[in-house]
Amino acid sequence: xxxLKNVSLIRNGTPILTSLNWDxxxxxxxxxxxxxxxxxxxxxxxxxxxHFPTQxxxxxxxxxxxxxxxxxxxxxxxxxxxxSLQERFYKTDNAYEIVLSGAFTSIGLYETPNDxxxxxxxxxxxxxxxxxxxxxxxxxxSQGERQRILIARALMNEPELLILDEPTNGLDFMAREHxxxxxxxxxxxxxxxxxxxxxxxxxxxxxxxxxxxxLKDGEVFSSGETVEMISEKTLSAFFNIEVDVHWHYGRPxxxxxxxxxxxx
Numbered sequence: 027x028x029x030l031k032n033v034s035l036i037r038n039g040t041p042i043l044t045s046l047n048w049d050x051x052x053x054x055x056x057x058x059x060x061x062x063x064x065x066x067x068x069x070x071x072x073x074x075x076x077h078f079p080t081q082x083x084x085x086x087x088x089x090x091x092x093x094x095x096x097x098x099x100x101x102x103x104x105x106x107x108x109x110s111l112q113e114r115f116y117k118t119d120n121a122y123e124i125v126l127s128g129a130f131t132s133i134g135l136y137e138t139p140n141d142x143x144x145x146x147x148x149x150x151x152x153x154x155x156x157x158x159x160x161x162x163x164x165x166x167x168s169q170g171e172r173q174r175i176l177i178a179r180a181l182m183n184e185p186e187l188l189i190l191d192e193p194t195n196g197l198d199f200m201a202r203e204h205x206x207x208x209x210x211x212x213x214x215x216x217x218x219x220x221x222x223x224x225x226x227x228x229x230x231x232x233x234x235x236x237x238x239x240x241l242k243d244g245e246v247f248s249s250g251e252t253v254e255m256i257s258e259k260t261l262s263a264f265f266n267i268e269v270d271v272h273w274h275y276g277r278p279x280x281x282x283x284x285x286x287x288x289x290x
Contacts, residue, residue, distance in 0.1 A: 058222060105180030128178070150182065
């Protein structure tokens with residue numbers, strides 16, 4: 027599904043990504059984990075064809091960048107949910123209209139949806155627990171409600187890859203957990219999309235995400251099985267401090283290891 031080989035990206039003379047190698051197989055749900063400024067957004071822009079590699083080879087859905095129409099063969103197959111996208115929608119559009127716009131991959135609804143599109147939008151709103159505010163204006167929705175609407179919109183075209191870019195930003199504990207339950211539900215569907223979950227919070231890593239890529243300073247620090255990547259040994263080296271990882275109900279929780287206080 028994704029094959030990046032020795033990919034580097036330079037913007038305005040500044041290296042953003044360096045010698046990136048990463049393969050994602052269909053049905054493998056991945057976490058892209060890194061601190062702010064690690065290059066996570068740059069990878070997402072690259073996968074969506076907004077940036078092209080300065081060096082190396084990028085192949086998505088079997089299509090090599092530079093040899094195909096990105097919008098036709100790649101971008102239409104990706105569902106993207108991100109905070110930057112959230113700010114682009116019209117505040118006066120209602121939730122139902124925003125979900126429907128996903129059928130046309132447009133910001134705003136400029137074309138007339140057919141009956142099948144309308145039925146699908148209603149079905150997604152019901153499935154994601156959002157039907158009760160379908161007629162409310164986007165401006166009146168809470169952060170959690172907006173994220174649910176954007177996920178429903180992203181699913182309208184039945185994408186092969188669903189990218190969730192730090193979807194719990196700005197959510198309180200309960201809203202975050204409700205959203206993660208929904209993500210788990212989507213990831214557990216046999217015919218659902220492959221998920222790429224971008225975060226810098228390890229406690230959001232659900233058991234369905236069996237693969238993790240650790241990104242640091244624009245380079246792959248390590249990648250592989252989540253239980254190996256989100257371990258005390260790997261993360262202590264990644265953060266360059268000693269950390270403890272505790273697993274509860276299949277999810278990791280991270281704490282900085284405190285130095286022992288010598289007894290007097």
